[in-house]
Amino acid sequence: MKLNIVLLVLVLGLNSIGFAQNPIITAIEIEGNKRTRTNFLKRLAFVKEGSKLDTVKLASDVRRFKLLPSVATASYDVQQLNNNQYKVTYTVVENFAIIPGLNVSQDVNEGLAYRTSLFDFNFLGQNQIIGGFYSRNVFDSYGFFWEAPNLITRKWGIGVNYQNNVLQEPVFFMDGRDVNYKYDSKAFEFRVFYEHNFNNRFELGVNFANEDYKLLNGVLPPNIPDELGVNRISIVGEYEYNNITNEYQYVDGFRSVFTYGFTVDSKGENDLLKNFFIGRNDFEYFKRIKKRGNWANRIRLGYATNNATPFAPFALDNQINIRGVGNVIDRGTASVVLNTEYRHTVFEKGWFAFQGNAFVDAGTWRDPGGDLGELVRGENSALFTGLGVRFIHKRIFNAVFRIDYGISLGKKANNGIVFGIGQYF
Structure with missing residues (x-):
């Protein structure tokens, strides 16, 4: 005891x-x-x-x-x-977080297109985002944004935005003809943000939009009208898994971003712009190579259920997926895109860094009315390679001015220069 x-x-x-x-x-x-x-x-x-x-x-x-x-x-x-x-x-x-922006590119008529913006990424000292843009791409567009991801608690926040986008949209038909519509979209969106932990983040929102299409030029098939209009209500959202670490311009780790939308025609009057689901997932993998190198990869998968309409949501475009291919040269209702590039810091001193990069971009699309087998058969495919440079201000958020030149290795015998702000992905 x-x-x-x-x-x-x-x-x-x-x-x-x-x-x-x-x-x-x-x-x-x-x-x-x-x-x-x-x-x-x-x-x-x-x-x-x-x-x-x-x-x-x-x-x-x-x-x-x-x-x-x-x-x-x-x-x-x-x-x-x-x-x-x-x-x-x-x-x-x-970082300096009040960022003016200017993007200059070529529009679909081979004229000058530009977009100016001003955003504060640290509004009120709480990393809220506030700002807006004005762009000229054949027609005038503008938008306003406010996001406060940690407004309510460290996990919960909200955001709102309004955009009036007016574009010249080429539409492609199975018989080889293509026409140009004036696309006018006015949309208001409200979102709720939830950060479960450092790796997992969710967004859920509702989008109210009025969309109009008016024929500009081209000969339409008999069953396609000159003008179309629709009032949309969409449930939109995003899920991000993020295991990325970064040190100035160097990135290492894996990220997956899934975005989706369930869209309905609120009046149910338009079969060509009828209810549909659209989803896209970006898988990104970055690897630091020794002291100055970075290997960057992205696989982008897209799928939409509105396969019967020529007004397809995924565009083959310089700025979106394949560098050098041109400005909105094709459309599809499903897509697979691979981007891989090696970035090497050639010069770095103080706040400035200069990178060179070599890249390969490849993609395949499903035509409207086609089947998913087209993605595997590669009937609509593009393969481009090229070189680029990056001018980086290390103390300004996302201050990367990029120039890339892409050359076709496949059936599409074209090439071109692509300018932009921020890394391509």
């Missing part, structure tokens, strides 16, 4: 000593943030005052900060205050 009591006292004593020696974080400081609010960063962090010292959670917080538009890079330091009390200091290097 006495032995049992001695053992019990010994065990309790050892447990109390072990508990007393658990390192506890009693102070947290954040340095380097000038515009981003300290309380916002602390709200996002897993580690709180009173938490046990856990280097895994500290590394997770650093990764979370790096994913913010306002943060270029981040690190942490641990300082012992006394026996089992510690102070954690996060140091962040901020």
Whole structure:
């Protein structure tokens, strides 16, 4: 009996000593943030005052900060205050987050197209996004956006946007003819954001749109009208799995982004623009190669159920999927696209970096009215390769000016230069 009591006292004593020696974080400081609010960063962090010292959670917080538009890079330091009390200091290097944008390209009539924009990616110091754009691509378009992914809690947020897009849209028919419509879309959208953890993020929203098509030129088949119109209601959403780590222009890891929409004609009056589902999944894999290299890959899968209409949702285009192919040269109701490129930092000093890259872009499409076997048979396919350069400002969010030149290796005997802001993917 006495032995049992001695053992019990010994065990309790050892447990109390072990508990007393658990390192506890009693102070947290954040340095380097000038515009981003300290309380916002602390709200996002897993580690709180009173938490046990856990280097895994500290590394997770650093990764979370790096994913913010306002943060270029981040690190942490641990300082012992006394026996089992510690102070954690996060140091962040901020991006300049008020970004003007200018994209210049060629429109479908081989004239000049451009898009100007101004966005603040750190509105109110809380990494809210606010801004708008104006573009001229044959016709005038504009839009306004506000997103606050962490407005309600660290996990919940909301966003709204309004866009009035007016474009010249080529439509292709099975008999080889093509025509041009004026496409006018006015749309308002509301979304809810939910971040389950650092790796998994969800969006769900509703989109109200009025869309009109008016024939500009070309000879239509007998069953296709000169003008079409529809009022749409769409349930839209996105699921992102993100295991990406980044250090300035270098990216490493895997990401999957699935976007979808269930669309209905609110009046049910138009068979050509009838109810349909559209989904797209981007699988992205990035690998850091030694000190200055980066291998980047993307597989993009798209599928839509409105296969009977020539007004197909997926476009074969320079800016979207295959560099050098041209501006909206074909359309499809399903697609498979592969982009792979090697990026190498040729020069880097201070805030500036210069990259060169070599790429291969390939894709295949299902024609409206076709079957999914067309994707495998490659009846509509494109294969391009080329070289490009990147001019990068390391302290401005997404400040990458890119120039790529693509050359066809397949049936499509064309090539071209593609300009843009931000990495291609």
